[in-house]
Amino acid sequence: MPATVSIHGQWSTRLAFILAATGSAVGLGNIWRFPYIAGENGGGAFVLVYLACILLIGLPIMMAEILLGRRGRQSPINTMLTVAREEGLSRGWGLMGWIGVLAGFLILSFYSVIAGWALAYVFKAGSGGFTGLDADGSSELFGAMLADPEALLAWHTIFMVMTAMVVARGVQSGLERAVTILVPALVVLLIILVGYSMAQGAFADGLRFLFRPDFSALSANAVLLAMGQAFFTLSLGMGAIMVYGSYLSSDAAIAKTSGTVVAADTLVALLAGLAIFPILLAAGLSPAQGPGLIFVTLPLAFAEMPLGLYFGTLFFILLVFAAWTSAISLIEPAVAFLVENLGATRVFATTTVAMLAWLLGIGALLSLNVWAEYTLFDRGILDLLDYLTANILLPLGGFLIALFVGWRMTERSVQSELRLKLGWLFTLWYFLVRYVAPIAILVVFLRAVGLV
Ligand code: PHE
Numbered sequence: 106m107p108a109t110v111s112i113h114g115q116w117s118t119r120l121a122f123i124l125a126a127t128g129s130a131v132g133l134g135n136i137w138r139f140p141y142i143a144g145e146n147g148g149g150a151f152v153l154v155y156l157a158c159i160l161l162i163g164l165p166i167m168m169a170e171i172l173l174g175r176r177g178r179q180s181p182i183n184t185m186l187t188v189a190r191e192e193g194l195s196r197g198w199g200l201m202g203w204i205g206v207l208a209g210f211l212i213l214s215f216y217s218v219i220a221g222w223a224l225a226y227v228f229k230a231g232s233g234g235f236t237g238l239d240a241d242g243s244s245e246l247f248g249a250m251l252a253d254p255e256a257l258l259a260w261h262t263i264f265m266v267m268t269a270m271v272v273a274r275g276v277q278s279g280l281e282r283a284v285t286i287l288v289p290a291l292v293v294l295l296i297i298l299v300g301y302s303m304a305q306g307a308f309a310d311g312l313r314f315l316f317r318p319d320f321s322a323l324s325a326n327a328v329l330l331a332m333g334q335a336f337f338t339l340s341l342g343m344g345a346i347m348v349y350g351s352y353l354s355s356d357a358a359i360a361k362t363s364g365t366v367v368a369a370d371t372l373v374a375l376l377a378g379l380a381i382f383p384i385l386l387a388a389g390l391s392p393a394q395g396p397g398l399i400f401v402t403l404p405l406a407f408a409e410m411p412l413g414l415y416f417g418t419l420f421f422i423l424l425v426f427a428a429w430t431s432a433i434s435l436i437e438p439a440v441a442f443l444v445e446n447l448g449a450t451r452v453f454a455t456t457t458v459a460m461l462a463w464l465l466g467i468g469a470l471l472s473l474n475v476w477a478e479y480t481l482f483d484r485g486i487l488d489l490l491d492y493l494t495a496n497i498l499l500p501l502g503g504f505l506i507a508l509f510v511g512w513r514m515t516e517r518s519v520q521s522e523l524r525l526k527l528g529w530l531f532t533l534w535y536f537l538v539r540y541v542a543p544i545a546i547l548v549v550f551l552r553a554v555g556l557v
């Protein structure tokens with residue numbers, strides 16, 4: 106008989122879960138990563154494929170991941186072992202949990218570096234550093250930050266300590282409440298920015314860039330990147346949503362909850378795109394400039410708009426918060442596992458994982474300056490970590506989740522956990538999990554390596 110409550114605690118209400126899962130989903134992925142990857146891959150067609158992946162792969166896999174977490178009620182590794190045992194399946198499925206823990210650790214290491222950029226920009230904005238900035242000045246400001254390993258290290262360290270402090274205190278420690286204010290505030294600020302873009306930016310060009318698909322420009326690799334972005338932005342395929350699901354009460358509706366989280370995440374990403382591209386295009390900057398995209402573009406808007414000093418500072422503060430609520434979900438799977446299997450305290454487990462990720466993060470931030478010449482597959486450490494996790498590890502994790510829930514668990518267990526009242530909705534979801542998601546992931550993988 107599976108446990109009805111996790112030893113790590115439980116969300117106070119279904120809303121608390123929605124807030125925490127939204128906190129995990131909405132982050133740098135929406136505001137930093139989505140625009141830069143979409144920009145590098147030509148916009149329109151990429152965005153359409155991304156949205157299709159969100160709906161046809163992301164949403165159904167999110168439901169599957171929450172379902173698994175709630176059934177196993179433990180860290181992803183032990184959840185997989187427990188559910189596999191209940192279903193009479195191989196212990197090998199525990200490996201899926203391990204892949205997730207590894208992915209979370211790798212993501213956290215570079216995520217913290219990028220969140221450090223956002224922290225640095227809070228202070229640049231607040232001290233009037235954007236005043237009078239033009240496109241060249243903005244690029245120089247960003248370049249100067251990347252060239253300064255000590256500053257990057259300081260911000261990276263501060264962010265990692267912030268993350269560890271929250272995780273060490275446990276599941277219901279206040280951050281879930283912060284999200285209630287944070288996400289709506291972020292949406293309001295993004296809407297203000299979109300308003301500015303409409304008035305001052307090349308709005309029609311921005312719209313065209315984002316939403317007019319040109320499929321002839323879409324490479325097999327761009328499709329892989331769109332799918333990877335869908336996994337990354339929804340926090341799927343590595344157990345973050347699974348471990349959050351393990352703290353969800355038995356009577357909460359999984360489908361409705363997932364729908365809410367996916368909608369909020371997609372809204373934030375699209376608003377970010379609508380805000381950024383018109384400003385970028387009006388300033389004559391290249392959409393394909395890579396990870397610096399928002400850090401070069403947004404200061405231009407804040408330099409010009411009324412009250413730009415305040416809006417700019419507030420924006421980067423909100424971005425740091427959004428990154429913070431995502432980062433805590435990146436280590437929670439590993440921490441829960443160490444507590445379960447080594448009897449470690451949360452404080453010890455958190456410190457250990459955060460320190461290791463911090464060390465790897467140092468490698469990532471050095472790859473932006475002193476180690477810039479060391480590359481593998483033409484990528485520095487940070488770039489490689491980003492590419493490998495989002496485009497390979499997360500979709501692989503999602504593929505295994507779809508296989509497990511769609512093909513290995515009995516339909517009865519799945520149905521009894523999901524408890525969808527509408528029969529056709531279950532049929533649709535089950536079809537997506539059994540066929541559409543795994544086949545799509547497989548085909549995208551094979552095409553990207555040139556096998557089909
Ligand atoms: N979804 C987060 C974002 O968009 C990143 C993340 C990925 C968080 C995977 C947890 C797990 O920023």
Ligand code: NA
Nearest residue numbers: 130131134338
């Ligand atoms: Na996201």
